[in-house]
Amino acid sequence: MPKTLFEKIWDRHVVKTIDGGPSVLYIDRHFIHEVTSPQAFKGLEKRNIELFRPQQIVATADHNVPTLNQHLPIKEELSRIQVQTLVENCQKHHVELYGLGHPYQGVVHVIGPELGVTQPGMTIVCGDSHTSTHGAFGAIAFGIGTSEVEMVMATQCLLQSKPKLMRINVEGQLGKGVTSKDIILYIIAQISASGATGYFVEYAGSAIRDLSMEGRMTICNMSIEMGARGGMIAPDQTAFDYIKGREFAPKGTLWDKKLAQWKQLFSDEDAKFDKEIFIDAAAIEPMITYGTNPGMGVGVTGEIPATADPKALTYMGLEGGAKIKGQKIDYVFIGSCTNSRIEDLRLVADFVKGRKKAAGVEVWVVPGSKQVEQQAIREGIDKVFAEAGFQLRQPGCSACLGMNEDKIPAGKYCISTSNRNFEGRQGPNARTLLASPLTAAAAAITGEVADIREFI
């Protein structure tokens, strides 16, 4: 029987299925961070049980960390305690930790792939909804709650019902200045913030195959923003080339064996999906959001819909029917697990070279990991940013979620390459406009929402 990519991976990870209930799904890799793990460690200790497979867990500190002066103690007490608790828990339970100061530290969804921990055919979980990012390598990867983190720590398994399957086909050539971020913002705007709830999504089509691994990760990362449990892309030569040689990638004969298996990971020709969507890549403009969920987006030359949710428009201080282009911007945030990889930084640096940020605009570029930061410095990207007036900070989740020191002040407009524009997401009453790194860079230079295509 023909199988989808999802089914091929799912089926080989089912330990057993409960009658009238979920399946026991085996988990290959578990990423943890400081925010959603402490209660799970506590729960295990209360039950007096050990971690089942600590060597299958990788930990890092990212949500709470400051992005300036990381060598100093974290100023905010609760953040400091949470990060310290992670260090203590990892030591006590023998979990590999890439904490503050470690050359591998960074945003959990950036470091997994860059270290080669993330591999095709795996089941991967983390107490973070953007775990879907890892699906770019042809893995079943999804976010879980803390009780589930505890389950995986205790048994390396989860109880899961098989989701419905959706395939989104993006065919054709992207226009100038249009990036993978625009593809995913366009898809979410088309199907809404709840359009894929209950589904696991496979992205396919020539426009997806043409993307780099960084571009694919950006797309899979935001699957959750349309409600999908996860997103995935069949691994191909682009994926294999990316993985080969990385720290934890298979080596030697094991590489050959794994590669042969990975090459079987694709949806068979007659495989059945519960839903299928077709998108024309050429129709996608650089995208921007105007509202308070990621589905509220338009092309940068478009108008804010007159029918848009009034509550969202009031919060954003925007008017239905108005053009979004020309909207003044106070902050620019280039970072997050969506767009903080070396390719994102290169793209921005290429564009801003020889340009300067607009007066009155604060620009933060936050690399996704120590390795990205070091690579940027090796390539001289730090100098390009310094000359343009962009601040290159240290790795972390930063202004994506208003949890650490990096917050956008109330009422201010921030064009952000992150994944969520919810009310208060970047700080109480902060106003977020989601866009690609290129569109964010254009806003940094002009001080307003601009069409990148006019500059390149």
Place this chain on the structure above:
Amino acid sequence: MSKAISKIVSTAVPLDIANIDTDQIIPARFLKATSRDGFGDNLFRDWRYNSDNTKKDFVLNNPTYSGKILVAGKNFGCGSSREHAAWAIKDAGFDVVVSSFFADIFKNNALNNFLLPVTVSEDFLQQLFNAIEKDPKTIIGVDLEPQTIMANGRSEKFEINDYKKTCLLNGYDDIDFLLSIRGDIEDFEGLYATRY
């Protein structure tokens, strides 16, 4: 400690807003605790309080509405996977959330904390909002065994898988179950290692 649930008969708090994300339920800056307790104080923090901590005009600040049931608009609990959202709702005294649609991760998190997510039809949800608006003392009955929700003489059946239902009725959790089959899991690992 979580405990079994079967029947909840209560007035309800109406929250007629769609797409309520977990950043609204509990903003990230309140996720810094290392225990599961006390999150109820910051439930819907930025909708309940101004920046100077004075109260806003919001349904949870309105003494007219109270009860163990939260009735909310479509696509409740979308966004971040933070289980703190379910902890906060439970900690604030709710045992049931009713909506026409729940985000997947939130639904799992709620079930794992003995907070029952009840999915009803759009039509039934609208009737609930209307009934509560007309009479805030409207009593809603949720009965897990027959999987029914009743209000104003109308009832609707809701879905829940048999396994989870048994867990909720008996106060079992998934970890207990998974620990009981650790032998099967080890056997699986052995086989898996030879195949892949």
